[in-house]
Amino acid sequence: MFDNNTSMKGRVTVYSVPGCPHCIQAKTTLSKLGLPVCDVDLNKHKELRTRVNELTGHSTVPQIFFNNVYVGNNEDLQNLDPEHLELLVLSIREHPLPLDAPPVPEENSPDPEDRKEAGETAQSLMVRKHLNSVTGQRQCNEGCALFRLLEHVPNAALNSGETAACSPIKACDLSEALRSQILKLYSDHLSKDGKTVDYKAMSRSLYFERYCELAVKLQRVELLSLSREEKLAFFINIYNALVIHGNLHLGFPKNLWQRYRFFNYVSYLIGGEVFTLQDIENGVLRGNRKGVAQLLKPFSKNDPRLQVALPDVEPLIHFALNCGAKGCPPIKTYTPQDIDSQLCAAAEAFLENDESCMIDSGRREVKLSQIFKWYKADFGGTDEKLLDWVFDHMGASQKKRSLQALMSQGNVKVSYLPYDWSTNSTD
Structure with missing residues (x-):
């Protein structure tokens, strides 16, 4: 079922202890699938036990993660539906290790004073949205913390590759600037009924070039101040624009697996966090509900993006989001004022x-x-x-x-x- 020779971008993390038969069976199964496994010995790295328990709700071993997706113990792994297992393997093959991947041991222990100074510097950079946590910590003085500059985020967000030079911006202000630019694009390259897009002409448009420049500023936008109405308009408009950006950058997905990759891979850095199309639709706008073919909710309880999610699902978003297919609702832009109407x-x-x-x-x-x-x-x-x-x-x-x-x-x-x-x- 799987090509073991295919290079993998992500990893499987297994928390285990030596001699455990369930751990051995799980790692044997993963090895047969040709997956890159990071085996973390919890007897050797006792400092991670509490964190693993917080992430999984269990103190037993093994505990298994495919990138940031928690699978469970050995029995859960062995009982996975073949289709779900194939999706998980595909995610390891196609997706680099995400920002909220489970923690692994630090290779070296720096001097406490150096560590404190580095932590203070990193905390300042994180507050100003120049870097982000790889392992989920929100404070740089927490144990096993690992951080990365936004421009080095491996998810290949379409607005990454350069760091926004601007100061953190209020989302409502940037949202209006982006909406204005999107309207210019739609006016020139969208059919009157909103059902079709002239992608080739749009890719050559100066308005699209200007839109991409504005999209870089999303990296440092301030999201937590958004009202419900502002959040709906902001993320609906961003979702529809991101689909178009993804189609121009990667091409339109033509089958089930390409669609799976597209919606779980095409992303923007927004407010210092990576948001894929799945994250925006199911994590933010559907109040963190599992989407089609998703095994788990988009955001774990420790995921900082959960703070942005709507408290409840909003069914009306399904008639505003356009995934680039003819069966979708027409593409429009939305404003916070009277958004429900x-x-x-x-x-x-x-x-x-x-x-x-x-x-x-x-x-x-x-x-x-x-x-x-x-x-x-x-x-x-x-x-x-x-x-x-x-x-x-x-x-x-x-x-x-x-x-x-x-x-x-x-x-x-x-x-x-x-x-x-x-x-x-x-x-």
Whole structure:
């Protein structure tokens, strides 16, 4: 199933003790998969036991992480669904070690005074968003802390490679500047209905060049002061722009595995943290819920990005986010002022389209976009609650009256329309 000769960018971290049969079996399994394993002996490195217990909730061994994804113990590893295991191996193959990877032992112990001075310097740089934690610590005087300059972040964020020279900026101020630039891009290279993009022309645009310059400033933006409304508008606009940036930089994903890589790899450095498309959609805008084919929530309890996440899922975001496929809602920009009305209008327009919602009165059937299937939990979790949500967000129309008639009689079948994954490029 796996090509053991393929070079790996990430690693598997196994916390173990010598002679443990479960640890030995787990490491044997991982070795057969050809995975790079960092074996941490907790008898030798007792200083890590508390941290491992905080991360996993367990004091037993082994405890296993694929990059920053916690898998569990040996039994959990052996019982992994083959498809989920393949996704985990793919993540090690494709993704470098992320910022919030679990801690490993320090090779050398520096002089305490030197360590204190280095910690104070690093703390100052971190506050000013010039560097970030690799192992999750927010203070540079914590044990086993490891930090890295933002320009050296290995995730290949599309706005990295140079460090923003600006001072930390309020997100609402930068958001408006970015939105203004995005509007200029959309005006020139987006179809009137917002459904298709002229990527080739956009790649040559001076407006896109200016947008990329502004995107670098996202590295040092201040996110924690954002209100709910500001956060919705900011991250929706950034998500849609990041998809376009990703398509221009990497090309449009053409199959399941390419889509998996695209949404888990394409990212921006925002406020000193890496946010992938998955992180923005499922971590921030869905209140840190697992996404499609995700084994765990995007942000662990110790992840600093969790502070940015909305407290609850916002179902209306599904009609504002465009992943670059023809089946997605149209691309628009949003403002914090009256954001809920803007999102309701987007949902109403989406439901008016027969490619997203069809009422078959003869068969007593409602056919909906796959979006409602993938994120059914966001709309209530049952067919009945889903139909109630759809009805409440429809505009006055014959379609809504037909749905009302079906629902009043009961026993309505819900099915899902094929999703058009072809690119929204004008080519």
